[in-house]
Amino acid sequence: MSKSVSPEARARYWRKNLSVLAGLLSVWFLVSHGCGILWVDQLDKIRIPGTGFKLGFWFAQQGSIYVFVVLIAIYVLVMNRLDRELLGEDDE
Amino acid sequence: MSVQVWTFILVGLSFALYIGIAVWSRARSTGEFYVAGKGVPSLANGMATAADWMSAASFISMAGLISFMGRDGAVYLMGWTGGYVLLALLLAPYLRRFGKFTVPDFIGDRYYSKTARVVAVVCAIFVSFTYVAGQMRGVGVVFSRFLGLDIELGVLVGMAIVFFYAVLGGMKGITYTQVAQYCVLIFAYLVPAIFISILLTNQPIPQIGLGAEYAVDGAKQGVSLLDKLDGLSTELGFATYTDGSKSTIDVFFIAMALMVGTAGLPHVIVRFYTVKRVRDARISAFWALLFIAILYTTAPAVAVFARTNLLQSIPGIAYEKAPGWFKNWEDTGLIAWVDKNGDGKIQYDGSGAAFVGKPTGKDGPDARPARSAGGERLWDNAPTANSNELYIDRDIMVLANPEIAKLPSWVIGLVAAGGLAAALSTAAGLLLVISTSVAHDLVKKTFHPDITEKGELIAARIAAGGAVVVAGYFGINPPGFVAQVVAFAFGLAASSFFPAIILGIFSKRINVYGAISGMVVGILFTASYIIYFKFINPADNVPENWLWEISPEGIGTVGMILNFIVAIGVSLATPRPPEAIRTLVDRVRYPRKAMAEEGS
Numbered sequence: 001m002s003k004s005v006s007p008e009a010r011a012r013y014w015r016k017n018l019s020v021l022a023g024l025l026s027v028w029f030l031v032s033h034g035c036g037i038l039w040v041d042q043l044d045k046i047r048i049p050g051t052g053f054k055l056g057f058w059f060a061q062q063g064s065i066y067v068f069v070v071l072i073a074i075y076v077l078v079m080n081r082l083d084r085e086l087l088g089e090d091d092e
Numbered sequence: 093m094s095v096q097v098w099t100f101i102l103v104g105l106s107f108a109l110y111i112g113i114a115v116w117s118r119a120r121s122t123g124e125f126y127v128a129g130k131g132v133p134s135l136a137n138g139m140a141t142a143a144d145w146m147s148a149a150s151f152i153s154m155a156g157l158i159s160f161m162g163r164d165g166a167v168y169l170m171g172w173t174g175g176y177v178l179l180a181l182l183l184a185p186y187l188r189r190f191g192k193f194t195v196p197d198f199i200g201d202r203y204y205s206k207t208a209r210v211v212a213v214v215c216a217i218f219v220s221f222t223y224v225a226g227q228m229r230g231v232g233v234v235f236s237r238f239l240g241l242d243i244e245l246g247v248l249v250g251m252a253i254v255f256f257y258a259v260l261g262g263m264k265g266i267t268y269t270q271v272a273q274y275c276v277l278i279f280a281y282l283v284p285a286i287f288i289s290i291l292l293t294n295q296p297i298p299q300i301g302l303g304a305e306y307a308v309d310g311a312k313q314g315v316s317l318l319d320k321l322d323g324l325s326t327e328l329g330f331a332t333y334t335d336g337s338k339s340t341i342d343v344f345f346i347a348m349a350l351m352v353g354t355a356g357l358p359h360v361i362v363r364f365y366t367v368k369r370v371r372d373a374r375i376s377a378f379w380a381l382l383f384i385a386i387l388y389t390t391a392p393a394v395a396v397f398a399r400t401n402l403l404q405s406i407p408g409i410a411y412e413k414a415p416g417w418f419k420n421w422e423d424t425g426l427i428a429w430v431d432k433n434g435d436g437k438i439q440y441d442g443s444g445a446a447f448v449g450k451p452t453g454k455d456g457p458d459a460r461p462a463r464s465a466g467g468e469r470l471w472d473n474a475p476t477a478n479s480n481e482l483y484i485d486r487d488i489m490v491l492a493n494p495e496i497a498k499l500p501s502w503v504i505g506l507v508a509a510g511g512l513a514a515a516l517s518t519a520a521g522l523l524l525v526i527s528t529s530v531a532h533d534l535v536k537k538t539f540h541p542d543i544t545e546k547g548e549l550i551a552a553r554i555a556a557g558g559a560v561v562v563a564g565y566f567g568i569n570p571p572g573f574v575a576q577v578v579a580f581a582f583g584l585a586a587s588s589f590f591p592a593i594i595l596g597i598f599s600k601r602i603n604v605y606g607a608i609s610g611m612v613v614g615i616l617f618t619a620s621y622i623i624y625f626k627f628i629n630p631a632d633n634v635p636e637n638w639l640w641e642i643s644p645e646g647i648g649t650v651g652m653i654l655n656f657i658v659a660i661g662v663s664l665a666t667p668r669p670p671e672a673i674r675t676l677v678d679r680v681r682y683p684r685k686a687m688a689e690e691g692s
Contacts, residue, residue, distance in 0.1 A: 010682050017681075021181055028177050032170045032351075037344050040163070049304035052316020057334045059458070060166035061158075061392040062299060065385050068177045072381050075181055076374045083371065083683050 005086060013086045020078050024071050030068045036061035098505030105676060106276050106509045107253055110516070113272055114257030132267050134372045137404065138379020140270035141363045143177070143277065143517035145384055147223070148230025150391075151514035153276060154585035155493075156486030159395035162325075162333040166392075167343055171350025171582075173381065173388050178355040180377035184364040186597045188373040194451045194528055195358050195593070202596040203604040204673060211611070213529045216358040219581050220522040220529075221563065223359075227519035228567025233487075234511040236424075244568050251564040258527075259556045263362075266520045268272040278386060280510020284494045284503050285390050288397045291497060293317055298393035301356030302358040306400075321396055324403040327656045329442035333399065345646030346664065350654055353582025356589035359521040362528070372685065389599075398489040401496050406482070407440040411468055417495035422469050425450070429468050430475050447471065450483075463648035523563065527556035580622050583648025587614035591655040592645035600677050602659060610659025 035043060038058045043056035053062075132140070158165030190198050196216060200209025212221035228247050235246025257265045282298075294310060303619070306320040313320070321333045331337050338346075354360075363380075364373040405415065411429065429438055430446055452472050464470050491511070494503045530551035566628045586613045595602040595610075621643045642650065659668045 005682075012682055019343075024181060026179075028174065032174045033344060033347065036166055036170055037340060037347060040340075051300075052305070052318040053303040054318075054334055055316075057163050058303070060163055061169055062302070062389055064166075064170050065173045065389050067379050068173050068215065069179055069378075069385050072180050072378045076378050079374060080371055081187070087683055 009086060013082060016082055019078070020075070020082070024075055031059065036064045044088055060065065067075045095501040095504045098502045100505075102502070102505040102509040106272075106513060109114045109150045109258060109272050110253065110269045113268045114260055117264050134376035135379050135632045136271050137267065137363065137372075137376040139274040139379035139383055140267045140517075141360065142375065142383035142387075143270040143274035144477075144521040145172075145360055145380065145518075146277065146364060146387060147518040148227050148511065148512055148515035150387065151281065152230060152234075152487050152490055152511050155391045155394040155398065156447060156489035158392055159399040160486050162331060162337070163335060164338045164343060165395065167347045167350060169388055169392060171347045172354055173384060175354030176377075176381050176384065176421035178351060179360065180374070180381065182597070183355060183361060183593055184377055185370050186374055187361060187593075188364045188370050189683070190676075192678050194532060195361055195589070196529065197532075198596065199607075202673065202676060203592075203607045204382040204670065205604045205608070208604060208608060210527070211608070212589070215585075217526055218293065218531050218628045219585060220358060220525045221559075221566070223579055224519050224522040224526070224559070224563040225566035227515045227522070228563050230515040231512060231519070234508055234515070244512070247567040250512070250519070250567075251560050253562045254516055254520050254523060255557060256562065256685045258523045259553050260446055264523055270517045270521065274383060277510040277513040277517075280506045280513070281387055281390060281394075282545050283506060284497070284499055285394050285397070287499050287503065288401075288493065289393065292397055292400065298390045298397075301576035302393040302396055317396060317400065321400045321403070325442075328403060328407055328440065331442065334397070339641050341641050342643050342646055343640045345649045349583045349586050349646050349648035349652075352586035352590050353584070353648060356593070358529075359518075359525045362525060363521075394493065395489065398493050398496065401493075402484070402489075403440075405496070406438055408437055409439050412436070415496075417492050420495075421488055421492055425452075426488050428473075428483040430466070430469050430471065430473075430481055431464075432475055432479070432481050438482055440482040440484075441480050442481045445476055445478075446480045446483045447473035450485075450650055488682045490614070494555045509622075519563065523556050526559040529558075530555035580644065583618050583622065583645065583651065584615060585616040586648035587651025587655055590594060591652055591659055595656070595659055597664075597677070597680055600674050601659075601668065602663045603666055605666045606659040606661070606663030609662045610655040613658045614651040614655030617654055618648050621647045621651075679680055 035056065040056035040060055043059060044054040046055040047053065048055055048058055097183060143622065154168055157168060175440065187195070187198055190201075194210035194216070196209050199212040228250060231250030232244070232246035235249065257269050285298040286296055290296055291540040292306065293301040293304040294312070295304045302317065304317060306315050306317045315323075318334055325331065325333050364377070406418070411431070418427060422429070428446070432446075433439070450473075479486035494507055500669045531548055591612055591614065592607045597608065623640075625644045638644075
C-alpha cells in the first residue's frame with residue numbers, strides 16, 4: 001500500500017494541477033482564439049515558406065488542431081508525473 | 093463491378109463485422125452494460141471515443157460546410173477539437189475519479205439535490221435525442237443515395253443494426269464495435285482524400301497537399317493550390333476562399349460556444365468511465381484526440397480539393413456535356429439547375445442563390461420533377477433575379493467527391509460504408525446515454541432505489557430498445573425543428589451544463605442555489621435569444637439587430653458567462669454547502685490513494 005499523504009502535500013498537488021491547467025489553457029486560447037481568429041488577418045500577411053499557406057489560415061484550419069494534440073500529450077505526461085510524486089512510485 | 097455492387101459488398105461486410113463483435117462482447121452485468129466493466133484498454137477506448145465523437149455530420153457534412161464557408165469554416169474545426177481539449181483537461185479526469193456512471197449522478201451528488209439530478213437527466217435526454225435523430229436520418233440518406241433504397245427502409249435497417257448491438261452488448265458491445273467503426277470510417281475518409289491529393293498536387297498526404305503547388309496531370313502549374321482556388325473564386329464572383337467574411341467577434345463567440353458546448357456532450361463524457369484508472373482516462377483522451385485530428389485536419393483539404401474540382405469542371409459547361417455525377421445527383425435534388433438565360437450552359441457564380449429555398453417538385457412520373465427537352469429536371473422553386481443558375485447541396489462535397497475526381501467504384505462504395513460507420517457509432521453511444529439516464533438516474537436513483545441489478549439491466553435494455561424506436565421514428569419523420577435545434581444544442585449545453593460541472597469541481601463554495609439559478613438564467617437567456625431570432629422573428633435575424641453583432645449560433649458563450657456570474661453571485665449570498673460536499677470535491681480532485689487516511 002502507499003504511504004499516507006499529508007494535507008499539505010495534497011494542497012501542493014492541487015496548486016500544481018491548477019497552474020498546469022492555467023498554462024495549457026493559455027496556449028489553447030492564444031493559438032485558437034488568438035492566432036486562428038483575433039490576429040488571423042495580420043498573420044495572413046505572412047506566408048509559410050515553401051507552401052501556399054497563409055499563416056493565419058493555416059493556424060485556423062490546421063495548426064490549432066496540431067497544437068491541441070500536443071497540449072493533451074503534455075498534460076498526460078505532466079499529470080502522471082504529479083500523481084507519482086504525490087503517491088510515490090505506485091500510482092492508483 | 094458497378095458502384096452499387098461494391099457498395100452492397102462493403103456495407104454488408106462492415107455490418108457483419110459489427111454484429112460479430114456485438115455477439116462476442118455482449119454485456120452480462122450493469123457495470124458491463126453502462127461502462128464496459130471499466131476494462132477497456134486506453135488505445136481501444138481512444139478509437140471508440142473518436143468514433144463516438146465523429147458523427148454523420150463530421151463525416152458527411154463538415155468538409156462541405158467548410159468548402160462553402162472558406163476560412164470561416166475553421167469555427168467547426170477549432171470548435172469541435174478545441175472543445176475536446178476542455179473536456180480532457182477540465183472534466184474527464186475529475187468525473188472519472190468521482191467514479192459513478194453519469195453526469196447527472198455528479199450534478200445530483202455535488203449539489204445534494206434530487207431536483208438538480210432530474211433537471212440534468214432531462215437535459216441529457218433532450219440533447220441526446222435531437223442528436224440521435226440526426227444520425228438516423230444520416231443513415232437513411234446514405235442508404236437512399238448509394239443503394240437506391242427508400243429513406244424509410246434505410247432508417248429501419250439502421251435501427252435494426254443499432255438495436256441489435258446496443259441492446260445486447262451495452263457499453264461493452266458498443267465500445268468494441270466503435271473501434272471497428274473508427275477503422276472503417278477513417279479508411280473511407282482518407283482513401284479518396286489521398287487519391288485526390290495526388291491528382292491535384294502530386295502529394296499523397298492531404299494535409300501537405302493543401303499547401304502544395306497545383307498540378308495538372310502531374311505537371312506543376314507554378315501556382316499554389318490555395319492561390320489557384322482564390323483565383324477561381326474571385327473570377328466567378330465568390331468571396332476569396334482564404335479570407336473570412338464573418339465579423340471577428342462573431343467568429344470568436346461561435347467558436348467558443350462550439351468548444352464549450354462540445355465539452356458538455358453527455359455521450360462523450362461517459363466514455364472516460366470505461367477505463368480502469370484516471371491515468372488511463374488521460375491517455376485515452378490523448379489517443380482519441382489524435383484519432384479525431386486525423387479526420388479533422390483532412391477535412392479542410394477535402395474541402396479545398398472538392399471546391400477546386402467543382403469550380404474547374406462546372407461553370408460555363410453546356411448541360412449535355414455535364415459529367416455523369418452531375419445528372420445522378422440531380423435526381424436526388426442535391427444539385428439543381430435552372431437555365432435562366434436559356435443558353436443551355438450552366439452558369440455558376442457568386443451572385444446569390446439560384447432560386448428560393450431548397451429544390452422541390454414532384455410532377456414527373458417517378459415522383460421526381462419532370463425533365464425538360466434539354467434533359468434537366470424542372471423544379472417548382474421561383475428563380476431569383478441574379479445570374480447564378482446552380483443549386484448545390486453542401487453534403488455533395490464529400491459524397492460525390494470520389495465521382496467528381498473520377499475515382500474507381502470501390503472507393504465510392506467505401507465512402508458509403510464510412511458514412512454509415514460514423515452515423516451508427518454516434519447513434520449507439522447516444523442511445524446508451526439515454527438508456528443509462530432512464531434506467532440508472534430515473535428508475536434506480538429517483539423512483540425505485542431498491543431495484544435489483546438484474547431488474548436495472550432489464551430496464552436499461554428496455555429503455556435502449558424504446559430509444560431506438562423513438563429515434564427511428566424521428567429519423568423517418570424529422571420534425572422541422574430538429575435540424576434547427578441540433579445546430580443550437582451546443583449553445584444550450586454551453587450555457588447550462590458546463591459552468592455547473594466546472595464550478596462543482598473547481599470551487600467548494602458553489603452551492604445548490606447558485607448552480608440551479610445559474611443554469612436557469614444561462615439556458616433561458618440563450619434559448620430566448622435563439623427562439624426570438626430563429627422562430628418568432630426570423631426577418632430580424634441580421635447583424636444590425638444582434639447583441640454586439642453576435643449571431644444566435646454564438647450567443648451560448650454569452651449565456652455561459654451569465655451562468656458563471658449568477659452561480660458565483662448567488663452562492664456567495666447564500667449559506668456554504670454542507671461539510672460532506674467538501675469531502676466529495678476533495679475526492680474528485682485528488683487521486684484516490686491520497687484520500688486513504690480519511691477512509692474514503
